[in-house]
Amino acid sequence: MGNVVALANTQNTQDEISNSIFDIMHILNYEPKDPVNTVAIKPNLCYYWNAATGYTTDARVVAGIIDYVRDIFGKNTSIRVVESDATAMRTKHAFTMLGYRKLADEKNVELFNLSKDNIVEKEVTVNGRKINYKIPCSLLETDLFINVPKLKLMRETKITCAMKNIFGCIASPRKVVYHPFLNEAIIGINKILQPHLTIVDGVIASAFFPVKLGLIMASTDVFSIDWISSQIMRYEPSRIEYLRLARKEKVGDPNGITILGEEINSFREIFPERSVGNSNWWWNLQFKLLRLYSSIVGDIIPPILDRI
Amino acid sequence: MFKVGIIGLGHIGMLHMRNCKYIDNVKVVAVADNSKRPLKKAENDGVEHIYNDYHDLFSDSNDIDSVIISLPNFLHFDCIQLALESGLNVFVEKPMANTVEECRKIVKLVEKSGRKLMVGHTMRFYEAIEKMKEEESKGRIGDLEVVTLEAITNGPFTHPAVPKRVPEWWFDPDKAGGGVLLDIGYHLIDLFRLFVGDSNVIFSSLDFKFNLPIEDGAIVILRSSNSSTKGIINLGWYQKLIFPQNNFRCILHGNSGYLSSDDLVPKNMYIHAVKEGTKNFFRKITGKKIRYLYYTYYYEAFYKELVHFFDCIKHDRETEISASEGLKNMEIIEEAYDFFNKNRLAE
Numbered sequence: 001m002g003n004v005v006a007l008a009n010t011q012n013t014q015d016e017i018s019n020s021i022f023d024i025m026h027i028l029n030y031e032p033k034d035p036v037n038t039v040a041i042k043p044n045l046c047y048y049w050n051a052a053t054g055y056t057t058d059a060r061v062v063a064g065i066i067d068y069v070r071d072i073f074g075k076n077t078s079i080r081v082v083e084s085d086a087t088a089m090r091t092k093h094a095f096t097m098l099g100y101r102k103l104a105d106e107k108n109v110e111l112f113n114l115s116k117d118n119i120v121e122k123e124v125t126v127n128g129r130k131i132n133y134k135i136p137c138s139l140l141e142t143d144l145f146i147n148v149p150k151l152k153l154m155r156e157t158k159i160t161c162a163m164k165n166i167f168g169c170i171a172s173p174r175k176v177v178y179h180p181f182l183n184e185a186i187i188g189i190n191k192i193l194q195p196h197l198t199i200v201d202g203v204i205a206s207a208f209f210p211v212k213l214g215l216i217m218a219s220t221d222v223f224s225i226d227w228i229s230s231q232i233m234r235y236e237p238s239r240i241e242y243l244r245l246a247r248k249e250k251v252g253d254p255n256g257i258t259i260l261g262e263e264i265n266s267f268r269e270i271f272p273e274r275s276v277g278n279s280n281w282w283w284n285l286q287f288k289l290l291r292l293y294s295s296i297v298g299d300i301i302p303p304i305l306d307r308i
Numbered sequence: 309m310f311k312v313g314i315i316g317l318g319h320i321g322m323l324h325m326r327n328c329k330y331i332d333n334v335k336v337v338a339v340a341d342n343s344k345r346p347l348k349k350a351e352n353d354g355v356e357h358i359y360n361d362y363h364d365l366f367s368d369s370n371d372i373d374s375v376i377i378s379l380p381n382f383l384h385f386d387c388i389q390l391a392l393e394s395g396l397n398v399f400v401e402k403p404m405a406n407t408v409e410e411c412r413k414i415v416k417l418v419e420k421s422g423r424k425l426m427v428g429h430t431m432r433f434y435e436a437i438e439k440m441k442e443e444e445s446k447g448r449i450g451d452l453e454v455v456t457l458e459a460i461t462n463g464p465f466t467h468p469a470v471p472k473r474v475p476e477w478w479f480d481p482d483k484a485g486g487g488v489l490l491d492i493g494y495h496l497i498d499l500f501r502l503f504v505g506d507s508n509v510i511f512s513s514l515d516f517k518f519n520l521p522i523e524d525g526a527i528v529i530l531r532s533s534n535s536s537t538k539g540i541i542n543l544g545w546y547q548k549l550i551f552p553q554n555n556f557r558c559i560l561h562g563n564s565g566y567l568s569s570d571d572l573v574p575k576n577m578y579i580h581a582v583k584e585g586t587k588n589f590f591r592k593i594t595g596k597k598i599r600y601l602y603y604t605y606y607y608e609a610f611y612k613e614l615v616h617f618f619d620c621i622k623h624d625r626e627t628e629i630s631a632s633e634g635l636k637n638m639e640i641i642e643e644a645y646d647f648f649n650k651n652r653l654a655e
Contacts, residue, residue, distance in 0.1 A: 088471035097518040
């Protein structure tokens with residue numbers, strides 16, 4: 001079942017989202033190997049911009065997943081919604097601002113900051129580079145680890161979805177230190193942490209602006225999710241550096257990915273064509289030109305335009 | 309030569325430090341901040357006196373005559389008091405202080421000290437606002453009936469090119485003093501007063517979309533104390549914007565026409581930057597003075613307000629936004645908070 005990816009249409013309402021999650025899990029026919037008593041749900045709360053911007057996981061998707069978990073594994077299943085602090089984001093504020101505290105009260109689940117968890121230090125080698133991580137122990141111990149990423153474009157990696165959301169599990173807040181070797185860092189963390197399930201919130205995706213995509217996608221394999229996500233976001237997967245690296249490092253294999261449910265094209269057609277203005281090279285070129293201009297003319301660069 | 313101390317080296321404090329380097333007869337000789345990184349930058353920039361506590365900047369003998377205060381809101385009053393008691397001129401970022409009571413004390417301290425104090429109302433120095441004020445003063449649109457002012461931003465949640473943590477004090481209502489009404493509203497209320505004069509609040513509604521104890525949206529209606537002119541102020545912190553996007557506009561509705569900042573701000577900021585950058589290049593090679601920061605359009609105002617501040621000290625003139633102006637803006641803000649809270653209780 002490792003290479004099955006299920007896609008479902010959804011609408012922008014709680015009922016529709018919840019129904020789509022139940023439908024897609026039925027299509028995926030997921031059955032855990034061991035009994036499930038504890039569940040960790042990891043949304044993508046990378047900043048304080050809410051789900052309507054396309055940047056963060058919609059609390060309604062997590063609500064639907066909580067209902068599904070309780071329906072399948074029993075009402076007494078212990079559920080934690082987890083996230084770790086990031087360079088520019090503090091989990092406690094993101095939980096408040098993005099509606100997760102309200103969700104936790106309504107659904108009686110725990111909100112947990114992975115940066116405050118017991119930590120185990122691990123080192124992995126990717127592409128000849130040794131990378132160290134601080135790993136939250138609870139993710140290694142939970143019976144069911146559900147990854148709930150967003151479908152987004154990102155300048156540094158072109159696309160971001162399931163594998164990048166696992167990068168967000170690293171306990172240390174200053175993840176920006178990994179950015180000079182981000183592709184390797186994404187693969188490294190995915191060698192250590194493997195979620196049992198990934199359910200993608202593609203209700204509103206981001207193409208640097210919000211896109212009503214109406215997609216819920218699920219798989220047990222993060223690589224397969226990102227391979228398909230890349231195609232939905234109009235990128236040839238083999239040209240995404242971290243996916244290429246994942247194949248090389250044997251973290252994922254695109255051969256034999258089976259798509260169930262809706263067709264990729266129905267979502268790909270909605271996703272906008274990419275713009276040169278949003279590409280990483282153009283972004284970096286602007287900063288270089290600005291620095292060049294400033295050094296020749298002697299004009300001031302405001303700190304908001306500082307790249308370094 | 310003005311010898312300046314900069315207190316608080318966050319985003320705006322760093323901008324002031326850079327700007328001071330390009331203002332004639334101004335030299336930054338001291339800085340204070342509690343973070344090592346910006347202090348290191350200042351040291352590398354040749355600043356002589358480096359402090360990690362601003363109290364030391366005042367007690368040390370460093371020969372400064374003016375300070376620029378860019379501290380978190382809750383520290384403004386203490387720092388202004390120390391500066392004025394030390395006989396220094398003060399430029400302070402808005403808000404002047406967190407309460408009307410503190411602002412009243414500051415007004416008295418300024419009178420007693422005989423020093424200059426200016427509040428950083430950058431929006432008054434936007435080129436569009438300067439042009440609108442000039443046209444309105446000439447009677448170009450007749451009697452001013454309604455002023456609409458809008459600024460929907462991401463406030464403290466604005467994401468710079470390299471992600472930076474939102475300072476923790478913004479989440480503490482006692483330290484922040486308020487939300488978008490105090491942060492951006494302070495600017496827009498000041499602009500309304502620039503065009504209309506003294507005013508009162510006739511309606512105020514606050515929003516809390518972020519579930520924080522400070523407001524992230526506000527709509528305030530003001531009325532001139534001297535005429536029937538009204539102002540509609542629409543504020544927000546809820547919009548994901550990345551510079552050069554700037555969702556700000558000011559419209560003056562007169563009985564003989566209107567003026568809108570949208571007609572005066574460059575339509576395409578990238579084209580504007582290239583055009584103005586090219587003009588500066590030719591100014592440079594022909595030995596003329598360049599126009600600093602105009603390629604960014606909005607950031608030029610930060611440069612101009614400091615030039616104005618030092619010019620006022622040099623010529624012993626009152627600054628455009630004095631302590632008493634800062635107090636009046638704060639009185640309106642407290643009135644707007646009171647209006648909302650009374651109505652919320654009534655509901």
